Amino acid sequence: MKTTTAALPPSGDPGSGSPDDTALTSALTASRALLGVIARSLAPVMDTVTLPQFRVLVVLSNFGPLRMGDLAQHVGANQSSFSRFADRMVAGGLIARSASPGSRREVIISLTAEGARVYAEVTGARKKEIALVLEKLSDAELDAVRAGFEVFARAAGEPSADETLILGI
Template sequence: MRTKIDTDSFGFLFNDIARITRGVFAREIEASRLPVTAAEARVMAHMARSGPTRQHLLAESLGMTPMSLTGFLDRLEAAGLVAREADPKDRRAKIVTLSPKAAGTLAQIAQAGERTEQLISNGLCPEDWQTFLKTARQLRAHIDGPRGAASKAEDTV
């Protein structure tokens, strides 16, 4: 028996958009000759969004395992871009923060992100793009909802 799968369904569309966007972003990071990879840039951008936070929560927000994140953080820490300290509330947990040295790299990451957005939104009228962003934000808030808010309040320093 063969089942027809709608490859234009929400799940497929968002996965495809995310995958393609990551590729465009990676090319923009490479073109910028930044001292970080695209994956490390994503880690830093999420850190900038969340502020000092527990390492396991950062991994969760990136959709990766804590062990995978550890490798990225090791390299970023060696470059002086992040710091990890024991959480005073639970010494087994690590709090990760961006260092002051990260500011210049973050500015360049933001520029690469802006160029990425320009490239992927090319061909859409500005009103359609803004409507898409508004709808995507509403979806994120609805899906993440109370779980995300409770998690952030509990574990963000």
């Protein structure tokens, strides 16, 4: 007797039958929309900063100066390869390196005035783009979007704007 088994789609793929398929599909759709917002907001500075470099500016803007290893961890990079990446950002005037006051072996990375300017410019453009989308929503839809994004950001480990102000990071 010949038996056949149905091929199962990889876990997490739309249609795999897992209960979070709808949430996954919705998150992917929303991420495409947000990627468009990000691309449009980064367009004016794309000659000076890449998307991975902008992520570094975001982390430093939210957390303040960080040890090189901590910064690499926040952006999901290997510390040795991140050091070369940081060299390019230092050369571009976006970040600065300094020795840690507590240990000369530790390197502290901080935003420069130019890095802070680029962050503010892109973030301002991104806020305008998002506001244009949000103004199309009803009050109930705005509440749903706010709640959903707060939960998503918390699950992703991203501090809220309020937390960064309260904690001073």
